Amino acid sequence: MLNNAKVILKVALPLGILAILAAGLVLYSRATLSDLAAQTKQIVDVQATRLESVLNVRINVNEASIQARNILIETRENEMAQYQSRYGAAFKAVFENVDRLVALSDTEELKAANQTLRDTLTEFFAVMDRANLHGLKNENDTASKILLTEATVGRAKVRAITQPRIERLTAELRQARDDAEQAVSRASTLLVAAAAFGLLGALTLASLIVVFGITRPMGSLVAVLQRMAKGDTDAEIVEARRGDEIGAVGRAVEGIKAMVAQ
Template identity: 45%
Template sequence: MKFLRDAKILVKLAIPLLIVALAAGGFILYARASLIAQSEQTRHIIDVQAKRLALILGLQIDVSEMSVQARNLVLETRDSQLAGYETRIKQAKAHAFGQIDTLGKLADTPERRAANAELSQTLTALGAVIDRVIASAEEGNSELGRDILLSDGNPLRAKLWELAQARIDVLTAELQQERDASEQSAARATLTLVAAASSGLVAAIGAGVAVVVLGVTAPLKRLVRTLERMGHGEIDSEIAEAARGDEIGAVGRAVEGIKRMVAAEAAEQAEMRRRADAAASAERRRARAELADSFEQAMVGIVGAVSSSAVELQTAAQGMTDTASIAAMQAATVAAAAEEAAANVQTVAAAAEELGTSVQEIGRQVTGSAALTRTAAQEAGETTQLVQALNQTSAEIGEMVGLIANIASQTNLLALNATIEAARAGEAGRGFAVVASEVKELAGQTARVTDEITGQIGAIRAVTENAVAAIGGITNRIGEIDGVTASIAAAVEEQGAATQEIVRNVAQAASGTGEVTSNIVGVAEASEATGAAAAQVLGAAAALSDQSGLLNAEVARFLNGIRAA
């Protein structure tokens, strides 16, 4: 509460804007971090898991190629064809070892390294058996080579096949786990963004309302009510806003000064009325005493009474002149105080105008906040473009899976051709037909794996679409923040109206001080008129005294005349 009393209005109104800006920045950073995490997961699937799966499938194809060519070698009766079979066997063998070496580079756990070592050992053993088969074929002993291939080669090939299939099952399970983790991460990010956006919006609105109501509107209303009571003559109420350190405190202190001036003016007017009443009362008592003396002196003689009355009238006129002079001086003092009050009122008017300027500056700051909100919306749009790029990357993964499916289809055609050739060979091609059936099964497994990868890629694309929807929600929240900014601007306009009301009340106070000045001028003029009238009375008393002397002389002459008569 002390901060709301002492901070400037511009600082108070900047608090909700700062909350909005911090919340928007946090939302964008969190969304960007979530998208980067999703991208890392997708990159791991593409660069590591999918590559591992492709290498295992390629290894199976190479092993099948080695077995098929070895069987062709022992079944071939033409010496001219043996070199071609040996070349294909060596190529498939070298390619298979290359696949295992690449898998070793991608191994990141002891389990994977152990599995790769077992694959390498089994492939080495199978290669040694096939080398023995090649040596038997070169010696012309195809029957021995066939026996070696059936007794020693087939178990090793089956074991190698089982090891590769186990690796495929593990990779499939890991891909499923990574897909589930990606979906859960996207759901958590969406929920967090929605909750954080709602909380930030509520906090910004609450802070704005609290600042405007508690820090600006309420104290201004109290000042307006204080001015209204002062206009009705109530000057005893305390002005708590004068202790504030903001612009409203400056206005409150100015109003406090006006209250002191009005109180001083009222006290001076009361003192003037008291002195005037005391002077009139004393004058009435003295007049009654003089009238009693006049009646008493009337017993002495009419002429002496008139003379005494003239002297007393001169004294009363002089007293009235003195009283009028005192009243004129006091009227001048009150007029000076009224002019000082008018100057204070002008100071309050200037402070009110400065408050209006501050309100206009707040309006400009609110406009700047709207610009920040629009910038946040633009950054959210850029984040949406990043998600769309991630979706495009998933589509490229789909193309790679399609390429693997095409390879499986070609392998299936190769197995079909091998089956046809085995059928043509009759009894001698039975073993070749078995190998062709296994190759066909391998192609079918490859197709199923590619279907599973396609489904996982579809799930990833669905997650990215959810991320796009979440970012759209963020954009909508930013639009709501823009609406809050407009509400704050409307509150600023209401603040301007309240400021104009203060200016109007100050103008009324200035009018009141003007009326006080006019009344004091009237009192001064009345005092001057009273002094002039007292001077006229003084002259009349002097004339009456002269006439009383003449009357006394005429009475004496008349009495002398009577006596003389």
């Protein structure tokens, strides 16, 4: 088939293969980048936000506990008011983060777990509010007893719920990071390998076309002309049967051969 194809088509064939390969690599790259973008969005928008929210719950529970103790030991009204304000800010931050966790619940199981956390925090802050109320009245013994017993138990419950979740989310984020790195590595390896094999294949094809489609037939015609120059007119011109430019040259040589034979 290539014997009847024009030289320009033979030259264009490996270039066309390279163009198709390049287009395929571009499409694969876009698909890979889209997958990575979706994976990154999942990591940032969901998992990282969940971890941040759980950590903020823990931090602000501790902050509320510290401010409750400050209220207990402080006797100056202005200072007590400041501690009460900080306690209120920690309380608000805790439930803002819990509500965010509830909003991010994508399964019934997770929603139930977040609701359990919210209920536990509600119980904890009810205890803390009672302790603060006694502390603001300078009923320090009662407030201290509540903080050392009921509040301590409440904080332990919050920690028991949040710590496993922090560890799990941290592990999931690490795994997601590793998966993303592996995906990038696989994509890079495949792109490099495909580009290398494609380029090698195109160069090999181009070399074969040049050797068998152009160089060798032209060399054969040159050999025929050299034999004709020595008076040998019996040489068969196989290239004359080709349908390309070399075939046209071969037929022209046949004409010369016929003239020489006469």
